[in-house]
Amino acid sequence: MTKHSDLSSAAIAAQCATGAAHVAIEIVDETGSTNADLLARCTTLAGPTLRIAGQQTAGRGRAGRPWLSQADASLMFSLAWRFKGPLQHMVGLPLAVGMALAETMGALGMPVQLKWPNDLLRDGKKLAGILVETQQSPDGVWAVIGCGINLLMPDALEQQIGRSVSAVPWLAQMDRNALVAALLSRLAGVLAEFDDTGFAPFVERWNGLHAWQGQQVKILDNGQLLQQGIAAGVDQLGRLQLRTDNGLAAVMSGDVSLRLAQE
Numbered sequence: 733m734t735k736h737s738d739l740s741s742a743a744i745a746a747q748c749a750t751g752a753a754h755v756a757i758e759i760v761d762e763t764g765s766t767n768a769d770l771l772a773r774c775t776t777l778a779g780p781t782l783r784i785a786g787q788q789t790a791g792r793g794r795a796g797r798p799w800l801s802q803a804d805a806s807l808m809f810s811l812a813w814r815f816k817g818p819l820q821h822m823v824g825l826p827l828a829v830g831m832a833l834a835e836t837m838g839a840l841g842m843p844v845q846l847k848w849p850n851d852l853l854r855d856g857k858k859l860a861g862i863l864v865e866t867q868q869s870p871d872g873v874w875a876v877i878g879c880g881i882n883l884l885m886p887d888a889l890e891q892q893i894g895r896s897v898s899a900v901p902w903l904a905q906m907d908r909n910a911l912v913a914a915l916l917s918r919l920a921g922v923l924a925e926f927d928d929t930g931f932a933p934f935v936e937r938w939n940g941l942h943a944w945q946g947q948q949v950k951i952l953d954n955g956q957l958l959q960q961g962i963a964a965g966v967d968q969l970g971r972l973q974l975r976t977d978n979g980l981a982a983v984m985s986g987d988v989s990l991r992l993a994q995e
Contacts, residue, residue, distance in 0.1 A: 824931025824970030
């Protein structure tokens with residue numbers, strides 16, 4: 733088993749598909765946030781850059797929520813990628829990223845599902861989360877895509893976070909260089925296609941992995957109920973479709989939360 737301390741940029745690059753060969757790979761033992769690191773540098777980067785940290789002391793998820801990590805229990809990385817833009821064409825990018833990660837897991841024998849807008853679920857519990865942040869530049873739009881994957885959570889940390897995490901020994905036992913290479917290879921292909929087409933070509937693939945398709949769900953904003961209905965997948969912009977008493981409603985992600993109706 734390869735742990736974080738054994739990660740190697742050369743070993744990862746050697747196992748990547750040709751479409752990811754142009755991605756620079758950086759590995760650090762500890763940092764505040766890989767997203768923050770790359771955001772501070774993205775306009776000066778020579779090209780796509782992957783930054784992996786063994787531990788993040790100031791990691792965060794959507795809406796500024798903290799993301800707790802522990803070395804060798806989580807895989808934490810950010811990928812800086814420049815898109816042609818404009819910024820409004822980036823809608824749906826977090827969903828395309830989630831789909832790429834989920835398809836990689838499935839190809840490796842670990843089927844997972846997607847929770848709108850940016851989580852991967854395994855057996856109904858959170859396996860991974862995604863945070864996409866953007867920055868305009870003179871020659872396009874830089875997106876910094878942060879991913880946190882729970883490989884194996886120690887009991888103490890699992891008790892602290894509760895039911896939102898999933899202990900998956902299979903992931904922790906997999907060669908870490910091979911896992912990163914597989915994820916990066918799929919991501920590079922999806923991001924290149926997304927830059928040309930937007931999210932529309934990915935809708936069917938995303939909906940095929942939708943965890944709560946056909947289930948009664950509710951949309952919350954700071955704990956307040958905004959909307960409820962039956963989850964009916966996403967549209968070409970990545971908006972969640974809800975079947976309500978008043979017909980089909982489209983929900984943009986923003987900072988709202990999606991929950992099952994009975995929760």
